[in-house]
Amino acid sequence: MTASRSLPHERWLARQLQRGGAPNAQLVLWDGTRSGPEDAKGRLVVRDRRTLASLLLKPDLAFGDAFAAGTLGVEGDLVEVLVQLFEAPPSALQRLAGAWRQRRGSSNTRNGSRRNIHRHYDLGNEFYALWLDAQMVYTCAYFPNPGSTLEEAQRAKLEHVARKLWIQPGERVLELGCGWGALALHLAREHGARVTAYNISSEQIRFARERARREGLDDRVSFVEDDYRNARGSYDAVASVGMLEHVGARNHRVLGQVIDRCLREDGRGLLHSIGRVRPLPMNPWIERRIFPGAYAPTLSEMGDLLGRFDLAVLDAENLRLHYAKTLEHWLERYEKNVDAVCDRFGESFVRAWRLYLAGSIAAFRTSSLQLWQLVFARHRAEIPWTREHLHRGREGA
């Protein structure tokens, strides 16, 4: 079928698709027919007629699925092509990059969350070790300089969070969604905190506990394999880095209740999450194939989540360019180790994750996604007078 010649109506459809969705890229059909500028930097190659039809009929999933299947190819710099798609007018973006149609997200009931998180995070620690930093931090880093290494930037991020939370030795910290444990261990090791950290990914919890033992921090850090909704106790600080996206809009109130219940009157908190400028559902392909149940909130939704419980936002920092940079490092390491990924998961998985990483770079670069770190407190909190302490002695760190 791939070899057969394209028909007139297919060539017409391809031209419409190219003009509307990728004005700066060239669209090439299986028989070599081209639409769009000859000097385009990027080329989208549609390898069979079924793929062309699916791009028109199921735009929200077809782009990603066809890319993963290998029936849609991108020639040129993948990130640059995706940036162009993100910068195309919304209607066009919807059609070709398969963006933002409203649909119900996967359910984040307690069992739903466990299934959703398992699907993404339990792909195996070995897989993530191939492309994350040595500490296994799978959230936006903080680059003191654009030229910092990924290892430096993740260490700087952990310290940035610790300073924002104004952690004092001996204080009790609750972490909701702790990944492989790097932040909990940093707060205990560098700031003398006693940390209780929740996570429902068993692979991650096992790894984190082993690390705490190896570092001799298991008396100060307790990793709990349980849902954040079950957190109890009274803490000086609450941190949640990269969990809110998985909580889903319908559970914002519940997360607020957990924070409200567990935070002392004079406590401080930090929420770190991927976000958006306007309320929009996740990219359906990402939500369906990569991050089931995910929803990136607006700053307003985060503010309301906290404000309902009289938790005032003290500081909000948008680190979207730092996330683009973090993802560039991840993608580079991923490509270096792509053979190992392929051996374990196959070609289609390799392409799907390549699209997810490259597409995320494009989304953060073009401000389609934001990354917000919010510091909050009740009115009795002792808080630093200015934000100057966040940077003291760290220039060029």
Place this chain on the structure above:
Amino acid sequence: MTASRSLPHERWLARQLQRGGAPNAQLVLWDGTRSGPEDAKGRLVVRDRRTLASLLLKPDLAFGDAFAAGTLGVEGDLVEVLVQLFEAPPSALQRLAGAWRQRRGSSNTRNGSRRNIHRHYDLGNEFYALWLDAQMVYTCAYFPNPGSTLEEAQRAKLEHVARKLWIQPGERVLELGCGWGALALHLAREHGARVTAYNISSEQIRFARERARREGLDDRVSFVEDDYRNARGSYDAVASVGMLEHVGARNHRVLGQVIDRCLREDGRGLLHSIGRVRPLPMNPWIERRIFPGAYAPTLSEMGDLLGRFDLAVLDAENLRLHYAKTLEHWLERYEKNVDAVCDRFGESFVRAWRLYLAGSIAAFRTSSLQLWQLVFARHRAEIPWTREHLHRGREGA
């Protein structure tokens, strides 16, 4: 009437009022009858039976009106007593401090705004000169240290705003609501900006123009006596410091349109406003007697105002403790010059403004009010990599 003995039902009402609204203060009636703790730090003195009745019947206005009239006295530290009232449970607060009942704010049509602003800002430059800093900045200052002088702190605030906006020499800046012109002049003098600044208070505009001439900056700063809604042109940066509170919730969309229309694709902006954690109307007494038409928005409302136009918040800083400190300086200077105020406006005005300043200190201290500075931009803006430049070389400034 004041000398007549209080009746049994009045004493009973006084006890209810004291318990519900001011549990840590003592309430004293005109005949010396006391309710509440004998060792209380503060005392509310109700000087006649009509005032007692009004406190019960018209709680939202009676407290302020009676204080201004002198029929309700406060013995002890006024700010401390007000902090106690703010910290009392909301229902009690509503009853005694006359807080947050829903009512329609004064209209901010173009004529309405002019009337509203005239009433507050055109009390005369001499009046404000009695208690503001030398530059006449009537918004929250930024204290590099709690011990900085008011003059240092207002200068530091102007510089803080300039750095947040990342102003480069020769850039065009639009200021919406420019007060007596200090920020516009600072941006021109210290950063080489060309500034167009809007204000509808004729007293302020006259003062600002005179100052620009005196400083030889009138070729670079243009003060326009007009409504912000009439602003046109294309600017590298838009700043609005302390105007949003007067714009009113119903005009947030219009303000967003003005910013959207006037800001270049690669421009940056800053919104500085009194705010709240939850959407609540202004204190009715403040709104009626001091700031007609005012409404303090939530962070969410500010985020939505911008997000609707794809303007992403890059940075939000809550300076509520800096506003409490600013107001302490103002109140101290006000009290030093209270005789001059009294000569011009009379006793009742003196007390009303005393309550307004002291009540604002209490509100910012107790987190009943917030002060947010938001930096925002579209996705093509050149923005600093971190916030470290805000503090470089400024420690202890």
